[in-house]
Amino acid sequence: RRQRHSSLPLPPGPRGLPIIGNLRDVPTKHSWLTFQQWRYKYDSDLVRFNLLGSEFVVVNSLKVAIDLFDRRSRIYNDRSNYVFSVDLCGMGWLITFIPYGNFWKDTRRAFHRGLGTDAVKDYIDVEVSAARNLLVRLHKSPEHFMEHLRHMAGRIIMRSAYGIKVQDDDDPYVDIAERGIQALNEGMNAGSFLVDSIPILRYIPEWFPGAHFKRFAKELRIPVTGMLEKPYGYFKKQMESGADLPQCAASTLHENMMSKAEDPEYTESFIKASLASMYTGGADTTVSTLGTFVLAMVLNPEVQAKAHAELDRVIGTGRLPEVSDKPSLPYVDAIVRETLRWHPVVPVNVPHRLIQDDEYEGYFLPEGTSLIVNIWGILHDPEAYPDPMAFKPDRFLKDGVIDPSVQDPMLACFGFGRRICPGRWLAKESVWITISTLLAAYRFDNAIGPDGRKIVPEEVYSSGVISYPQSFKCEIRPRSAECEALILAIANEK
Numbered sequence: 001r002r003q004r005h006s007s008l009p010l011p012p013g014p015r016g017l018p019i020i021g022n023l024r025d026v027p028t029k030h031s032w033l034t035f036q037q038w039r040y041k042y043d044s045d046l047v048r049f050n051l052l053g054s055e056f057v058v059v060n061s062l063k064v065a066i067d068l069f070d071r072r073s074r075i076y077n078d079r080s081n082y083v084f085s086v087d088l089c090g091m092g093w094l095i096t097f098i099p100y101g102n103f104w105k106d107t108r109r110a111f112h113r114g115l116g117t118d119a120v121k122d123y124i125d126v127e128v129s130a131a132r133n134l135l136v137r138l139h140k141s142p143e144h145f146m147e148h149l150r151h152m153a154g155r156i157i158m159r160s161a162y163g164i165k166v167q168d169d170d171d172p173y174v175d176i177a178e179r180g181i182q183a184l185n186e187g188m189n190a191g192s193f194l195v196d197s198i199p200i201l202r203y204i205p206e207w208f209p210g211a212h213f214k215r216f217a218k219e220l221r222i223p224v225t226g227m228l229e230k231p232y233g234y235f236k237k238q239m240e241s242g243a244d245l246p247q248c249a250a251s252t253l254h255e256n257m258m259s260k261a262e263d264p265e266y267t268e269s270f271i272k273a274s275l276a277s278m279y280t281g282g283a284d285t286t287v288s289t290l291g292t293f294v295l296a297m298v299l300n301p302e303v304q305a306k307a308h309a310e311l312d313r314v315i316g317t318g319r320l321p322e323v324s325d326k327p328s329l330p331y332v333d334a335i336v337r338e339t340l341r342w343h344p345v346v347p348v349n350v351p352h353r354l355i356q357d358d359e360y361e362g363y364f365l366p367e368g369t370s371l372i373v374n375i376w377g378i379l380h381d382p383e384a385y386p387d388p389m390a391f392k393p394d395r396f397l398k399d400g401v402i403d404p405s406v407q408d409p410m411l412a413c414f415g416f417g418r419r420i421c422p423g424r425w426l427a428k429e430s431v432w433i434t435i436s437t438l439l440a441a442y443r444f445d446n447a448i449g450p451d452g453r454k455i456v457p458e459e460v461y462s463s464g465v466i467s468y469p470q471s472f473k474c475e476i477r478p479r480s481a482e483c484e485a486l487i488l489a490i491a492n493e494k
């Protein structure tokens, strides 16, 4: 029991039981729905709960998230709450889990140099070419659309991070990265995080009954380390052999940082961490966003028809939009915003750890508290977004243009403070390019079941850190003969 240093109360929240705290109150699935109910039940934007002695506070409003994570960023952006479990699974290099400190700052700096605001312009061609490749793959096997989206995301990141041109099928580097991501997800779900709440578990030998999580964590280290080392190894080999390397984050970082490094070993360690974090942070998030887009189009044919009408009017049929067309396509822009809002990829972010006692609006927040932002809750606040469960791009428009008075979902969906998603520039660009390209070429409809009736996909989402739409069936067809001819012409360009 910690000594309290304040007479102020803690934020309100459910009463817990001795030792386990609120373990039974926090659902393991779709926790964001419960967090939103708590907001109303306790009439507070800050709700507290306790898990096995660890204090948590859920932030349920944009204003509070900005006040704490942006305005008090020095003390609200640590992540040392996972050091033991992360070390156990060999994930210590992943930016998301690096505690606030010099290694994290250097890794983020490298990320910004490689894929930050300015650098991202260099990869527009990569994103456009990946979106065109997606059109061709969809034409061949539309039923495997989720796999094609995954391939496209891998293609963009491998090329922009390491300069690797991914093969059309069974690419070894995508395979390594995918196995690494799967291992990371399994590690996060396997209970290894218990060692952070109950540190004594660290000393339990692997053979001890119930210590299977330790053996499991050890197995995960192989794919997780492969993801860090193998693509980087390829890049380095190419570089050392004097091969003609395409412009990529790895080459930018070598030019700008490695060549001037006082301690090359240390510099290389954070460069490698930033590059591998690009794939880890960028692949699944992009796939989930685009999966949500396809689901939204199938469930909302009237929205799709409006987008098609806008594209036909502005750029003409049988043509693909270019990035420079963006300002003339406000309805497509509104669809991108609504896709990011409707089912945010990260509904509840990975907790930020508070590094010193603090007070906010009459509540005491003790050092060591883990703060979670209910991103889903913020993006489903009926005051900001009336009828929040519906997919309505029109909510962002007024007189045919984007209405600046409607809260941009990008203010919340990429997180907050110094931990805000460093890949958001790349993500924003590639999501817009892919959505506009898909809308220009294809129509998404309900699949027809064996009984001849339309199959209406359910809006069911997974519950991990990254939330995905459950796999669903749909029909994806070129919008017209002209569009089909365009897709076949792209296929023949190769």
Ligand code: HEM
Pocket: 095, 096, 097, 108, 115, 277, 278, 279, 280, 281, 282, 283, 285, 286, 289, 345, 346, 349, 350, 413, 414, 415, 416, 417, 418, 419, 420, 421, 422, 423, 424, 426, 427, 431
């Ligand atoms: C639609 C796509 C994406 C969404 C919605 C998204 C969302 C997020 C969110 C909510 C966070 C947590 C921020 C916080 O803790 O407050 C995050 C962190 C992160 N994202 Fe993204 N992201 C996306 C795409 C990407 C891409 C394309 C990359 C890489 C190229 C990336 C790399 C990362 C990394 C490395 C972190 C960890 C940052 C840190 O802890 O310092 N993300 N992202």
